[in-house]
Amino acid sequence: MITVDAVTKAYGDTPVLGPVSEVLADRGITSVIGPNGAGKSTLLTIAGRLAEPDSGTVHVHVDDAAGAVGLDVHRARSADVAKLVAVLRQENHFTARLTVRELVSFGRFPHSRGRLTPTDVAAVDEALGFLDLTALQGRHLDELSGGQRQRAYVAMVLAQGTRHVLLDEPLNNLDIRHAVRMMRLLRRVADELGRAVALVVHDVNFAAAWSDRIVAVRDGRVVAQGTPEEVVREDVLREVFDTPVRVHVLDGVPTAVYFR
Amino acid sequence: MLALVALSLAVGGYDITLETFLHDEKAREMFFISRVPRTLALVLAAAAMGVSGVVMQVLVQNKFVEPTTTGSSQWAALGIVGLAVVHPGAPTIVRMVVASLLALVGTLVFLGVLRRVSLRSSVVVPLVGIMLGSVVGAVTTYLASDNDLLQMLASWRSGGFNDIVRGRYEPLWIVGLVVVAVYVTADRFTIAGLGRDVATNLGLHHGRVVFTGTAMVALATGVTTVVVGFVPFLGLVVPNVVSLLRGDDVRRNLPWVVLASVALMVVCDLVGRTVVFPLEVPASVVLGAVGATAFVVLVLRRKGSLRG
Numbered sequence: 001m002i003t004v005d006a007v008t009k010a011y012g013d014t015p016v017l018g019p020v021s022e023v024l025a026d027r028g029i030t031s032v033i034g035p036n037g038a039g040k041s042t043l044l045t046i047a048g049r050l051a052e053p054d055s056g057t058v059h060v061h062v063d064d065a066a067g068a069v070g071l072d073v074h075r076a077r078s079a080d081v082a083k084l085v086a087v088l089r090q091e092n093h094f095t096a097r098l099t100v101r102e103l104v105s106f107g108r109f110p111h112s113r114g115r116l117t118p119t120d121v122a123a124v125d126e127a128l129g130f131l132d133l134t135a136l137q138g139r140h141l142d143e144l145s146g147g148q149r150q151r152a153y154v155a156m157v158l159a160q161g162t163r164h165v166l167l168d169e170p171l172n173n174l175d176i177r178h179a180v181r182m183m184r185l186l187r188r189v190a191d192e193l194g195r196a197v198a199l200v201v202h203d204v205n206f207a208a209a210w211s212d213r214i215v216a217v218r219d220g221r222v223v224a225q226g227t228p229e230e231v232v233r234e235d236v237l238r239e240v241f242d243t244p245v246r247v248h249v250l251d252g253v254p255t256a257v258y259f260r
Numbered sequence: 261m262l263a264l265v266a267l268s269l270a271v272g273g274y275d276i277t278l279e280t281f282l283h284d285e286k287a288r289e290m291f292f293i294s295r296v297p298r299t300l301a302l303v304l305a306a307a308a309m310g311v312s313g314v315v316m317q318v319l320v321q322n323k324f325v326e327p328t329t330t331g332s333s334q335w336a337a338l339g340i341v342g343l344a345v346v347h348p349g350a351p352t353i354v355r356m357v358v359a360s361l362l363a364l365v366g367t368l369v370f371l372g373v374l375r376r377v378s379l380r381s382s383v384v385v386p387l388v389g390i391m392l393g394s395v396v397g398a399v400t401t402y403l404a405s406d407n408d409l410l411q412m413l414a415s416w417r418s419g420g421f422n423d424i425v426r427g428r429y430e431p432l433w434i435v436g437l438v439v440v441a442v443y444v445t446a447d448r449f450t451i452a453g454l455g456r457d458v459a460t461n462l463g464l465h466h467g468r469v470v471f472t473g474t475a476m477v478a479l480a481t482g483v484t485t486v487v488v489g490f491v492p493f494l495g496l497v498v499p500n501v502v503s504l505l506r507g508d509d510v511r512r513n514l515p516w517v518v519l520a521s522v523a524l525m526v527v528c529d530l531v532g533r534t535v536v537f538p539l540e541v542p543a544s545v546v547l548g549a550v551g552a553t554a555f556v557v558l559v560l561r562r563k564g565s566l567r568g
């Protein structure tokens with residue numbers, strides 16, 4: 001699990017996060033929701049050491065067949081953390097002319113340092129197959145659609161073989177079809193591969209439909225957390241988003257209606 | 261490429277054929293004193309500039325940068341002229357260290373300026389470098405004209421291989437080592453080219469990789485500038501063509517970049533040596549003409565995409 005302890009972050013004089021203390025479980029899907037500028041992405045990127053907190057600590061503890069490992073995410077060797085936590089930011093991917101397979105192979109860098117062993121090749125094949133990219137593996141990234149490229153990057157962090165996978169807005173720029181497909185894939189990643197997936201989602205209903213746990217953030221603080229039934233409620237969402245919201249249970253899933 | 265190298269060995273102001281080489285003591289001597297060093301210098305300098313171009317392009321995430329469009333070469337020249345003013349008789353090794361250090365400073369200045377420029381479109385980046393290079397070049401020219409070194413400067417700027425003989429080219433083996441080092445660490449550069457976040461996720465210290473790459477490029481540039489002079493556009497043309505054909509995986513591309521750079525360099529040198537035979541047009545002038553044309557073509561081709 002990932003333990004975020006009293007983390008704060010400010011950009012200049014503007015505090016954007018914290019103090020936040022939060023535990024990300026070591027299995028299942030956790031979705032982070034909240035309005036724009038609430039600090040969702042900051043929380044996730046600090047947990048994944050892409051940003052440094054001003055104060056507080058983040059620890060990752062993984063206990064599996066290979067033994068128990070505990071690391072301070074920001075102080076331990078980055079190469080060691082990279083075997084336990086993978087993090088992917090969605091914005092601004094410079095499209096290098098790499099093939100899908102080359103990109104996914106770099107996910108094995110923390111293990112192989114660039115010289116792939118048969119284990120690494122197997123992990124790459126598995127990730128490609130899992131994200132339905134086997135047929136596209138020889139294509140260059142700049143020849144893919146946005147959705148395909150997104151999947152290629154997700155395949156890279158999956159190939160990394162970490163217990164924790166942190167994704168910042170993986171549904172960004174995806175249409176309904178591709179967004180549903182991505183969530184179904186992430187669900188399988190959690191259920192079949194036993195990985196813990198944490199993601200920032202804008203759409204409350206995607207979070208409600210696919211998550212085990214939802215963390216609601218507002219003004220840099222966690223204001224609610226729990227199962228979808230506990231968080232996707234009219235009173236909670238109204239407070240989080242500062243907007244009137246109706247919640248209906250559709251097909252057994254609490255569904256927010258906020259369009260008018 | 262081997263054929264080109266052989267051709268380069270065979271062409272020259274002193275008539276050497278296979279027969280005279282085998283039977284004539286003086287011809288053989290000439291061959292080893294002039295022809296071999298010249299050809300080796302071509303090979304090494306070309307490999308250095310091609311590889312420097314690849315590394316810079318990956319690290320800056322821009323297809324138009326290479327040592328002469330980032331100002332690195334101009335800084336190296338400033339170092340050489342500055343040293344010639346302060347300490348005229350400095351040995352080659354000192355000149356190379358000074359040139360490499362200034363190339364490093366210059367590249368870091370370029371990267372620093374780039375970080376502060378908000379408009380990072382693919383064409384603006386090399387413009388920033390060319391502007392910085394021009395400023396530094398102007399200072400160098402002033403220094404040189406003030407100290408009667410203009411002629412020395414001119415001969416560098418047109419980087420020729422005509423005065424490369426045994427005893428002058430040997431420092432270039434250093435850049436051969438740099439090329440090997442880049443090959444060994446190539447994956448790190450490719451990953452750094454995917455951006456700071458991806459690099460951090462994979463357990464690399466992005467800043468450290470950028471600095472290492474920059475230092476390697478500076479060393480290659482500094483040494484090449486001291487021994488040969490400016491070798492413009494080679495690091496631009498070859499890596500771009502290879503990238504178009506084979507993608508951006510540095511390790512997989514490196515052998516092709518080296519081969520193609522050497523081939524292009526040798527061809528330019530041969531053209532320079534034969535068009536006005538028995539006189540010479542410096543290889544860099546030929547290269548500049550070819551390279552500038554290719555640069556324009558590349559800019560036009562990539563105009564559509566904002567981030568080359």
